[in-house]
Amino acid sequence: MRLSAWVLVLGLILLAPSRARAQSCSPSDKVALCRNYPNPFNPETFIPFRLDADLFASGQKPVVGIRIYNVLAQLVAVPILQGSGEKLEGLALAWNGSGNFTAYWDGKYQQTDREAASGVYVYQLSIQWLEDGKARSQTFSKKMTVAK
Numbered sequence: 001m002r003l004s005a006w007v008l009v010l011g012l013i014l015l016a017p018s019r020a021r022a023q024s025c026s027p028s029d030k031v032a033l034c035r036n037y038p039n040p041f042n043p044e045t046f047i048p049f050r051l052d053a054d055l056f057a058s059g060q061k062p063v064v065g066i067r068i069y070n071v072l073a074q075l076v077a078v079p080i081l082q083g084s085g086e087k088l089e090g091l092a093l094a095w096n097g098s099g100n101f102t103a104y105w106d107g108k109y110q111q112t113d114r115e116a117a118s119g120v121y122v123y124q125l126s127i128q129w130l131e132d133g134k135a136r137s138q139t140f141s142k143k144m145t146v147a148k
Contacts, residue, residue: 030055033125033140040147043107043115047079047123051099055129061092062129066103069122076121077110079103107146118148 025032025048034048047066055062066088068077078089082102093101105123107116121144128137 025050030129030136031125031127031138031140033123033142035142036123036144040145041107042146042148045105045107045144046082047103047105049101049103049125051093051101051127053095053099054131055127056095056099060130061094062127063090063092064101065089065091065126067124067126068105069124071120071122075110076116077105077108079105079123115148116146118146120145 025034030052032050034050036045036047038045049064049066051062051064066079067075068079070076078087080086080103081088081091081093082104088103108114109116122141123144124139124141126137126139128135130136
């Protein structure tokens with residue numbers, strides 16, 4: 001009986017999603033929004049996203065925004081760009097050498113010290129850039145869970 005319990009535990013560990021798989025990004029030509037980690041989280045989380053080098057051609061600065069909503073579609077928070085501390089709301093990003101960026105959310109409601117309640121939230125990445133002289137935009141959404 002003990003051996004079967006160990007086999008079960010080891011099997012669960014080996015089959016558990018790795019950090020790389022947990023952060024897998026949605027496929028896209030120019031932009032990818034990754035899963036937040038940790039998920040579920042308490043009290044803070046990170047939201048990675050990737051922008052293609054073509055978006056920064058000729059010194060362009062794509063305009064990026066990330067917003068977090070509750071299930072009632074009410075705005076809960078706007079995370080900050082990790083490393084700069086700037087809010088990700090209409091932020092023109094400069095090329096950082098890799099195109100990989102990370103947003104940080106402290107798990108609190110916007111402009112308060114109240115922690116977000118347990119439940120499901122949706123985070124949305126919107127980006128605008130110029131391509132061949134035309135304005136382009138894309139929006140991506142994913143859900144995350146807050147567990148207390």
